Amino acid sequence: MTSLLDRFLTYVKIDTQADAHSTQYPSTEKQLTLCKLLKEEFEQVGLTDVQINEYGIVTGTIPATPGCAAPAIAFFAHVDTSPEFTSVNVQPQVRTNYDGKDITLKEGRVLKVSECPELKGQTGKTIITTDGTTLLGADDKAGIAIVMTAAERLLNSTDFPHGPVKVCFTCDEEIGHGTDHIDLAALDCICGYTLDGDGAGKIDTETFSADMAEVRITGINIHPSIGKGKMVNAIRYLSKFISRLPRESDAPEVTDERQGFMHPYSMSGSVAEAVVEIILRDFETEQLKVYAEKLHEIAKELKEEEPRLEIEIKIIEQYRNMREGLKKEPRALEKAIAASRAAGQSAELSIIRGGTDGSVLTEKGLPTPNLSSGQHIPHSPLEWASLEEMEQAVDVVLQLAKLWGEEVN
Ligand SMILES: [Zn+2]
Secondary structure, three states, X not given: OOOHHHHHHXXXXXXXXXOOOOOOOOOOOOHHHHHHHHHHHHHHHOOEEEEEOOOOOEEEEEOOOOOOOOOOEEEEEEXXXXXXOOOOOOOOEEEOOOOOOOEEXXXXXXXXXXXXXXXXXXXXXXXXXXXXXXXXXXXXXXXXXXXXXXXXXXXXXXXXXXXXXXXXXXXXXXXXXXXXXXXXXXXXXXXXXXXXXXXXXEEEEEEOEEEEEEEEEEOEOOOHHHOOOOOEOHHXXXXXXXXXXXXXXXXXXXXXXXXXXXXXXXXXXXXOEEEEEEEEEEXXXXXXXXXXXXHHHHHHHHHHHOOOOEEEEEEEEEEOOHHHHHOOOOHHHHHHHHHHHHOOOOOEEEEEOOOOHHHHHHHOOOOOOEEEEEEEOOOOOOOEEEHHHHHHHHHHHXXXXXXXXXXXX
């Protein structure tokens, strides 16, 4: 069998960076290089129904143990890496018997224990870092290596009976399109698990609920030499609009834990028209309406000040807190906790100030909590992964197959 480490090192060296500005799916052709390799590997290790669809999504099945009538479950991980830092020529550095000290990388970058206390717990263990010039891509190639390794072990084990276990590797998660082309009807599972969380032993059971607001202000453009009394400068009013958003509260700079925010993150414009995109985030979906209402109030004030303005506010739904959807199949979470404990972990329930593929899948009707995969400091040249934590995650996947194998469909 190929080792977990060898798999991981093979995957991270393949550049699969996503591109938010692309109009294709997957957003970058290079993701398909890894997708095709994973399809071949599925066939080599012996999964059945192996497929790669026209969008690059790779699926396969570990058939049920003969006579086992347990329901099907699915495991997900994503092949793409973040556009936030380069992934060209990743040179993973395997550090066995890590000494627990700061690690100096190229380009003057230092992975400091003081800034990443989880490193302390890795003393004597094997960690994998970058060389300092790229991201690592453990987000989410750790997840891919974990699921592939668990699939191979499950296929070669007769230790316990299990139901059908489906595996699905997705593209473009980092740009919010990880679930666009997953055929849930074809997967036909009772629940799923994404292997895309940080550290070890955590189970993400809540995510933000998220909307995006696009505020478009239309002014009146005229040559500035004759602008008196005629010009309505959209840029000026957009600036006013943004300055009236809350800043001492409800902003990412001043909130943490369960507090939500409204966050202007992109703007463009000219005298005639200016647009700002504002993301709205909270753990309570209702709060998103309050935020949208606030935007309408600001628009109303500005319209009163300058009736010739046009202000259009478009709210685009992005994803929802998975908490509600997980209630549909409480065993999804119960078994994640039990599997985590059986694998010798603490099973810490956590919330993420963001979304996962699982939040979208849960909303679409497939309850899908997110599990730890040994990755740390994602999207950065300081990214690293723990081999021991990845091994533990393989064990969690196997324990889940075992626990679900005790259920009757
Ligand atoms: Zn990820």
